[in-house]
Amino acid sequence: MNLFYQPNIPEGIHYLDRDESHHAVRVMRLGEKQTIDLTDGRGLFYVAKITRADPKKCEFEIIEKKQIARRDFQVHIAIAPTKNADRMEWFVEKVTEIGVDQISFMFCKNSERKVINCERIEKVAVSAMKQSQQAWLPKINDMVSFKEIFSMNADQKFIAYVDASNPRHLQSAAKPEKNYLILVGPEGDFSKDELELALQNGFEKVSLGANRLRTETAALVSCQILNLKNI
Amino acid sequence: MNLFYQPNIPEGIHYLDRDESHHAVRVMRLGEKQTIDLTDGRGLFYVAKITRADPKKCEFEIIEKKQIARRDFQVHIAIAPTKNADRMEWFVEKVTEIGVDQISFMFCKNSERKVINCERIEKVAVSAMKQSQQAWLPKINDMVSFKEIFSMNADQKFIAYVDASNPRHLQSAAKPEKNYLILVGPEGDFSKDELELALQNGFEKVSLGANRLRTETAALVSCQILNLKNI
The missing domain is CATH 2.40.240.20 (Hypothetical PUA domain-like; domain 1)
Known part of the structure; x- marks a missing residue:
């Protein structure tokens, strides 16, 4: 079809x-x-x-x-765009296929990209929505500063960050049927200050597993984990 | 590092x-x-x-x-390569990052690609292994016929296929700590004969969720599900 x-x-x-x-x-x-x-x-x-x-x-x-009713959970991914634009388009295609409700792009201290071509990203999302036979197009938000993310609403807020204090895996931390917001950092990771700020603003630090993942892979993996919590 | x-x-x-x-x-x-x-x-x-x-x-x-010890489970993905070679390279990069032990390419009735550049694929896997800081390179097998897959060993064998008889989700079907082999079909899907043959050879039909996924996305999603069963 x-x-x-x-x-x-x-x-x-x-x-x-x-x-x-x-x-x-x-x-x-x-x-x-x-x-x-x-x-x-x-x-x-x-x-x-x-x-x-x-x-x-x-x-x-x-x-x-x-x-078609909205799902009884919502996945919102806020990502620091990678230097390579193709990797962001690929990310948008894949999370749209798998199931995502909202995508935000954020500018972090270690970000290597300050602008994003929203029109191009939107086209990729439309194409993936059609290809995967869905009736809901994810909402794509233009680039915002890291701090602006804190004004966005969600039931459960996560920041993907791995350090010695060994955070919980997202799979254990996420509860079913919630509105989730997860932050995925740039290639150089979040700065210590950004992490601290996120924790102060109600974000929970989570791990996505043992392997060191590229930015776009981390975002995809978190999207998939949140979808699987709801099947 | x-x-x-x-x-x-x-x-x-x-x-x-x-x-x-x-x-x-x-x-x-x-x-x-x-x-x-x-x-x-x-x-x-x-x-x-x-x-x-x-x-x-x-x-x-x-x-x-x-x-570094081998994991106590093994993920082997057998995939019908997509027409677009980039999508296969992307798939190999991502499953290597996430964690995969063996990748086979198979030729199906509806396959649009008969050959695969194994040397190129191997390079992508090496690069992803290094990038994600792993000590095990996935084993990459050259193209085989669909039937040859049946001689490959695994504790749990799955075929990703969705039809009216509503198969179980891979997440429910997979047990932890097993050696898994999952077959992911070409863009035109497995033929009815291929499905039948797989079922006769001990493969279980599984779903990967409600959305229609591209070949490489289906393979990635199944890899992620099998990894998550073991955390």
Whole structure:
């Protein structure tokens, strides 16, 4: 099944944007009266019938819609972007496939990247959502400072950090059916001050296992652990 | 800590190969009498002293060695390589970081790739082993036919396959401290015949969750689940 994306269906937009129109009409060779599956990325799946097979603006009419409830837990990952942008795109693709609700990018003392291409990241997330047949697009937040993270809400707040005081594994620390926020640091790790500040602000220090993981792997592993707590 | 790799230390080879010598002498500017950390990828960590800082053949003498025991479980993933070779390299990097013992590539009915560049894959695994500070290099097997997989040993054998008969989640099916073998199919999935054959050969059908995952994501998720069963 091929899933198309049109975020503005609830606002009455009943056509595909240019890229999606091209894909439907030119690549998949869909024509009038053929049905397509769509999502608005806000929890709705639609079945629609093509009414005008224009490769630049493919129009459709809705036949059916189906509401998909939000999960009874929420995973929010705040990550310090890696120097290599590909690794961030890969991370977004994989956590979207596995299941993530919100992604924030944060600037830390040891960060090697200060800006992120949100438009590009959003495209990767849309593509992964469609590929994995989901109706909810993760919320992607632009770069914020480390301190701004503290104003974000969650039931359980974690910071991935390994030191001699041997923190608990995230798998033991996380409780089911919660809204989680987990911070994953840059290649040079969080500074001692950042760790201290996070602990003062209600974050719990957690381990992700014995191996030293790259930033994007740590984020992926934590996402997977939090999803597994809820199956 | 920077970890160097020389697989033949047990056979008396006390120098780094060309790439590693260049990295040590030219990039890290290490000189005579400086110490380096090494692994042979076969369970040993070494501390060595550089005796000749040649950027083409950096010689060293062993000062200390430390044996790292094998884990009390083993993860063997047999995967049908994806059309896109990058996705396979990425998969090998990530499962090596997370923890994997053996990787096999298999050719299935719906496979889009018949050959794999084992030398390249091996390099990716070495790099990820070093990066994640491990002393065991996963064993990488060259492409085999789907049927050849059946002659491989394991305590628990799984095939990742989702259908209407609703298989168990791998997290419930896997028992701790076992040798696992899990099969992950190609983009077009296993054929019905392949599934049937696997079931007849003692494989258990398992699910990896509700979302439709790409081949390399499914393999990564299964690796992570099997590791988590053993923490």
